[in-house]
Amino acid sequence: MSWFVDPWNPSHGASFEAGTGPDSRSSADVDLDVELPTGAWNARRAPGDVRAAGAVLLVDGVRRIDATVWTAEPDGGSLPGLAASYAAGIVRCDLRGGTADLVAGEVRRGVFTASPTAGDLVTRHATYTRHRVQRGELEQLPAAVQGPLTALEVAVTGAAADADLVVVDGKLGGREAAATTIGYIKTQHRMYLPPAQAALVARLAAGERTPVFRIGDRWPSLSWYLRLPGPRGGPWAGVVRVECAAALPLPEAVRLADLSQVTLPLLASQAYKDPRAPQNLTPIAGLERRLRRLLGDGRLLHRAMSLAAG
Template identity: 60%
Template sequence: MTEYFIDNWDPAYGASFEAAPVSQSTAQINTDVELPAAAWRPLTAPPTVRAPDVVLLVDGVRRIDATLWTREEDGTSHPGLAASYAAGVVRCDLRAGAATLAGTLVERGLFTTSPTATDIEAGSVRYGVRQMAGAPDPARLVPAVQGPLTALEVAISTSVRGESEDLLVLDGPLRNRRQLSRTIGYVKTQQSQYLDATLTKVVTALRPGERSPVFLMGTAWGGYSWYLRLPGPAGAPWAGIVRVECTTEIPAQEAIELADLSLVTLPRFASNPYKDPRAPQNLIPIAGLERRLRALLGDSRLLHRALTLAAARSTAVPAAL
C-alpha cells in the first residue's frame, strides 16, 4: 500500500526535495571516504564533540529592479538589467545565547552586453555598468548577478571574521568560495540525487541528530559532502534533511571532523513550522538576515520609478538653440 506524506514546506517555496528521477546526478561519487558503501549507516557525533562558542552565518540576496534595452548608434539593441544585491553576516555567540548583525554590504549593477553602456544614475543611487561579453541574450543576464553577489559574500565574510577561525556557515553550496577556511556550505533544498537507491535509504532513515557518512563529489565544484536531519515534526522521507559540504583542500579526516561539528551546531538554529514556511531547513539566523538584507536593498517601486526617469532623460532630444 502506498504511503503519503505532506511536505512541511509552504508550496509557494517549492519543495524541500525537488529532485525527480531524471535528475540523478552524473557526477563521480566516492562513497568510501568515511565508511565503505556496504557499511553505510546513520552516524551520531562522538560525545567529545562540542559546538563552537561562536558561529558566523553568511547569506546574500539579489533583486532585479528593472529590465531594459539599449539603442546603439548602429541601430542594434542590447538587453540589460538593473540589479541590487547584498550580503551579510550574523554572529551567533552560543555561550551568551545572543545573535548580532556583524556586517553588511550592498551593491547595485547594470548588467548588459552593450559595448557603449555607462553607469545609470537613478536619483541618489548609482548602478555601475558590468559589461558582459558574448551574444546579447537576455537569458544570460540574471545568472550573471551571482558572480558579483558571491564576491560580496566573500568580502563581508573575510572582513567580519578577520584572523579568527570561527566556524563559517554559508547559505547555499560553496562553489567558488572554497578558499575560505573552516567553512561549510549549507544546502537546504535538494535538487539532485547523488547517491544510489541503497545509500539513499540510509539518508532517508536518518533521525534528528544523525548524519550520513562523508562522501566525495566529483562535480565541477566538487567537495566533501554529507546529509543530516534537523529536528522537526515527522513527515516526508526528506523532511528536515539538508546537505552540507566543505572543500577538498583539507584532509578527509578534517572533513569528517567538520561533519561531526555541523551535527552538533546546525540543529541549534533549526526553525519552527509556525514561524517559518520553510522550517526546519531555513535556519533562524539566516531568515532574519534575509529580511534585513532585503530591507537594505531599498524600495523596489521607488527604484524602478527612478530608473524609468533616468532612461527617459537619456532618450530626450536636446532643445534647439
C-alpha cells in the same frame, strides 16, 4: 500507497527537487569510501564529547531585480537589460550568550546587458555599474546576477574570523575562507548517492548524518547529509547537505561533520515562523531580512531610473 506533504510552503518550491526523483543522479564523480567503506555505511551520531560551537558566523546573499531596461543603440536598435541590487553579509551568533549581530553587510547595484555601447546607469539615488553579458536574451539576464553576487559573498566571507564554525549558505564554490568553513545546501536539486545509500538518508533520524563522502566536480568537496529536527513530511523532509573543502584532512572533515550535527539543529527554524522550516536556519532568515532592507526602496529606485532615462 502513501502520501507525503512537503512541509515547505509551495511558493518556495520543494525541500527536495531532483527532477523526477531520487533516480535523477548528478554527473559528478562521487567517492563513498571516505569515512567508512560503502558496505559499512550507517547513520552516524556525534560522539558524546562533541559540543556545539560557541560562536557561529553565517554568510548569505540576496538579490532583487529593480527594473527591466532597454538600450538605444547607435544603429537604431535596442537591447534588453536588467537593473539589479544585491547584497551579502555575515551574522555572528553567540550560542552561549544567545545573541546574534550583523558584522558585515555590503550592497552593490548593476545593470546587466549585452549592449557593447551601454555605460553605467546613473540615477539620483544610486549608480548601477554596467555588467556586459554574453547572452543578451531577456530571460537569460536574471542568471547573470548570480556571478557578481557570489563574488560579493566571497569578499565578505574573507572577513569571517573569530568563530568556531563559519556557515556559507549554499555550495562553497571556492569560498573556503578558513578550515572551519562549511557550505550549507538546504534544497537538494541533485542526487549524489546510489539507491542503497540514498535509502539511508531517508531513514536518518533528527540529528543523524551519513558518513562523509567526496564529490568531484568543478569545486571538489567532502560532503555529508544531515537531518534537522522537524515534522516528517516526506522521506527527505528536514534533510540538508553539508560540505567542506576537499583539501581538508579526513579527521578534520569528520570533526566538522560532527560539529555540524550538534550545532545546526540548534539554529533550525520552526514551521510557524518560516515556510521553509527547518532547513532555512533562523539566523540566515534574519540576515536575509536585514540585507533586503539594506537594498533600499525598490519603488524609489525604479522611479529614479525612469526619471534618469527620461
